[in-house]
Amino acid sequence: MKVLLINGSPNEDRCTYTALAEAARSLEAEGVETEIAWIGRDPLRGCIGCGGCSKLGNNRCIFDDDVVNRLLEKAERADGYLVGTPVFYAGANGALLAVLDRMLYAGGALMQFKPAAGIASARRAGTTPAIDQINKYFQINKMPVVSSTYWPMVHGQSAEQVLQDEEGLQTMRMLGKNMAWMLRCIEADREAGGDHPQMEAKIATNFIRPTA
Structure with a gap:
């Protein structure tokens, strides 16, 4: 079993x-393998709704000059999946949303029925709408959303400060444990x-x- 963790921060x-x-x-x-993949800082185009991915029929975006198709290869x-974002204006990072728009539109079939959760990091506020924004991608794609003991968020203005957020870190650990449990349940059902x-x-x- 493997979980792909997507870092949707510019840092x-x-x-x-x-x-x-x-x-x-x-x-x-x-006992679950993990990989953290960063969306990077290079320019990212948003989905233009061209339908080219449907014509290709390979679960890839028609634009192949950025990180989206590389992430779809990993997602397959x-x-x-765990998808993390910093909070920008009480929402997720716009670059991450561009990535998710194109990933789910072009390759959503690769991710259906696989458990996922969004997490958010903020200095202070805006975390819950950012988490909800990410989770909506999963909910429309028939993907079970994994919960924790609290909304999956951490607080701090630096990595050092996040490491002092004991409740936030505990929430992340329990999110991982709940994800592992759900994966085992799905595997047992399949077997x-x-x-x-x-x-x-x-x-x-x-x-x-x-x-029509």
């Missing part, structure tokens, strides 16, 4: 990384011959009448 090894690393250590202690090999729920044919309505 590679500061507060968001510190939170993800604490969760990763907890997962590793439970993972069994679960017993079970499978994820079979989806009905999608019904798409436009407020009042079905869409």
